[in-house]
Amino acid sequence: MAPPFYAIISGVGTGTGSSLARRFAKSYPVVLLSRKPSSYEPVVAEITAAGGTAIGITADASDPVAVDAAFAQIEEKLPGAKLAAAVYNGHAGMSRKPFLELKLEDLETSLGTAANGFFIFAQKTIPLLLSAVSSSPHPPTLLVTGATASVRGSALFSTFAAAKFAQRALAQSLAREFGPKGVHVALAVIDGGIDTPWGKDRVVNGGVEDGKIDPDAIAESYWHLHTQHRSCFTQELDIRPYVEKF
Amino acid sequence: MAPPFYAIISGVGTGTGSSLARRFAKSYPVVLLSRKPSSYEPVVAEITAAGGTAIGITADASDPVAVDAAFAQIEEKLPGAKLAAAVYNGHAGMSRKPFLELKLEDLETSLGTAANGFFIFAQKTIPLLLSAVSSSPHPPTLLVTGATASVRGSALFSTFAAAKFAQRALAQSLAREFGPKGVHVALAVIDGGIDTPWGKDRVVNGGVEDGKIDPDAIAESYWHLHTQHRSCFTQELDIRPYVEKF
Amino acid sequence: MAPPFYAIISGVGTGTGSSLARRFAKSYPVVLLSRKPSSYEPVVAEITAAGGTAIGITADASDPVAVDAAFAQIEEKLPGAKLAAAVYNGHAGMSRKPFLELKLEDLETSLGTAANGFFIFAQKTIPLLLSAVSSSPHPPTLLVTGATASVRGSALFSTFAAAKFAQRALAQSLAREFGPKGVHVALAVIDGGIDTPWGKDRVVNGGVEDGKIDPDAIAESYWHLHTQHRSCFTQELDIRPYVEKF
């Protein structure tokens, strides 16, 4: 039997990550990385119950040793499987704070997740994606979740913007380096509040219906990016609710 | 019976426009606008043979009177139908020429298609799209085909870039004005050569396989834009072959 | 005697244009183009009284015939003089209006000034600037006045943005084509209200001191652009009051 293909989602909680896991699980076994088992357990259970394959692994994406261990585990659990899609959906610890109240640690924390974590994740996954180029059902894909702060340095968001800008630069450079080798690297600039269970009480866009982004809809766009033909790669797209000011 | 929905594609030849027509025809009756019947006739025949509904109308998109007449014809042929998707895929007469050899007419010709034509098309279609907001299966959508020159003024492409920049500005303004009213306006920046029948002999990206964009793949991305949930609108995306330098 | 150098400012009234005229008149004879003599007469008188040379010419910058006649007049009045700096400061008829209330004429009017007018002006001045490359005290310079709408298509500013985007594309293309030939083409994106005599009553930025841009300060930045060494050309800069939101 030909080796199956799998997808990996880093940063799975109850929001976008779990929607991505459910969406990609329709076509692939999915590996879910989170810092805490409680983050991925409900999604793993849900996907399994629906007849899919989901493997949860506990790892801090900004810790290279933990990430190495995670990929060793994947090799054990899905021997011979090739990586078709990798999504870096890490939380970047968005903090809104006057610049003079920030500590250097705040910058390092934001960079650690958005830049260092994505760097580590890309270094582990790109070789795997490259080795799937000739056989994968769709061009092997590395996707990363950006934010408004990926393209705009707003007042009071200096460290978060620094980290998301850095992440965007990495995504662009990787797209230019690995696109010609058949790996699709894309950034989704999420420009709006996401409708997550933990954010139910946060009022966005005046509380209007669909004023927060449906994470299942985000997952559809990521799936579309993954399935784009190699003659037709999108490197960057923005996503926002119809009522969002921009 | 509830009134059906239809899609309209302006600028249908044998390239992107016909792919768009075939793709949208899977879900809607499609209206195809071209300057010459010979441009749309083969696609109309093909869609009809496949069991779909396609109506070809001859009109110059940069001529307001011709566009008015075209919409009057649509009202006759599809009485009561509502507009779900409108695609402006006009050719902008890309000319590569030293600036000092250009005539003012070259600028006017480029603007006429890309800016004036899109303006006229948007003024006709937006009221129709607005009236479909509450009932359309997907958020009513106005899509426009951009180019590298939409975001970059290259040497020797001054008038083409002027026209495509102008078109992009219109798309952005319309997205900001009509998004909150439920109409999805998006621009696809096509950054590469398209694999069309008439351009078979043009060597792009060293002639490598899939070095030209498959127009059917473009159509899939447009269809994805059309089906995005209103909480998750993309305003702009880029599209290019995996081997394209950018 | 070696032929002198002159500067030309298109679009001179009592705002930025007159500040530019005064600033460039410190180093060059200046030619001022306006649609009405009343626009340039006070500035011409002021510069003359201060010992400078200023020539006012009545011309509509979007009319090629009028522009031709203007340059014929310059040749008569400043025989043998070479063009060191040309500034296109045309008013683009900024109109704020819902898209569906606009007429095609509104688009054409905006494009006429910002795109066609700049095109005509560039076609007349670039050959003159090229011929000054080897002798001009500073790299011959073509400057154009942009606006917020040069880089952002806001709701209700669709036609103005279309025109200013088109103008920016032209500036970019010309910079790429003529920079290597020694002509410096630059765009200033003026992102804020300008402190003009006729706009004294318009409250901007809460009426705070210096909340409107001092046109003399704009002129200093244009002069700086003109005097940049050819190894150090700026193609685009933004200008806004310290209190402006952006």
Add this chain to the structure above:
Amino acid sequence: MAPPFYAIISGVGTGTGSSLARRFAKSYPVVLLSRKPSSYEPVVAEITAAGGTAIGITADASDPVAVDAAFAQIEEKLPGAKLAAAVYNGHAGMSRKPFLELKLEDLETSLGTAANGFFIFAQKTIPLLLSAVSSSPHPPTLLVTGATASVRGSALFSTFAAAKFAQRALAQSLAREFGPKGVHVALAVIDGGIDTPWGKDRVVNGGVEDGKIDPDAIAESYWHLHTQHRSCFTQELDIRPYVEKF
């Protein structure tokens, strides 16, 4: 006697930093920060010989303790002086390397200089600049030296681009936060090779005359930024040789 004003340049060697030091020394005592005394000593000597005041301080800009010590020294040597201009001109260790050959340390090194170093420098200087707002001869200014990689993530420059993007985000956020308080924050995107003593043998732009940027010309543009009126702040400008492709 009113307290004098001074300028500080971080990252002074024989290239842009020394040109900046010489230019700002025409109007202010200047403080030069470098990692090694040999970097600033010749410039300090030159400025002193010309009758100016220059103080060299050895400090690693990415080390908060060293930076604290440097500012304590300044307070001793220029007691009561207020900071009028601060320039962050740190070298970001541009490395061109395939992504899969990079180590996490390469990313951290680039970020350390461009992001962390600028963060530390900004945290030390912004309070000083704020306290000079009401008395400084020009709006107190924080300038930072960017690169092509500030706005473009090229293949093989992933970590350098990540760092320069991050730095640009910080500059943008700080401009938005502190502009309204009277401090001018600006980024110069240096898009080309600089004509430095150590790079004399590097061939750029075919070796054409003025194909490398004259660092004295860069210094003139920084000085212009510093002297802009507060109603007329530039946040970002690009700088490149006339022959540079872009």
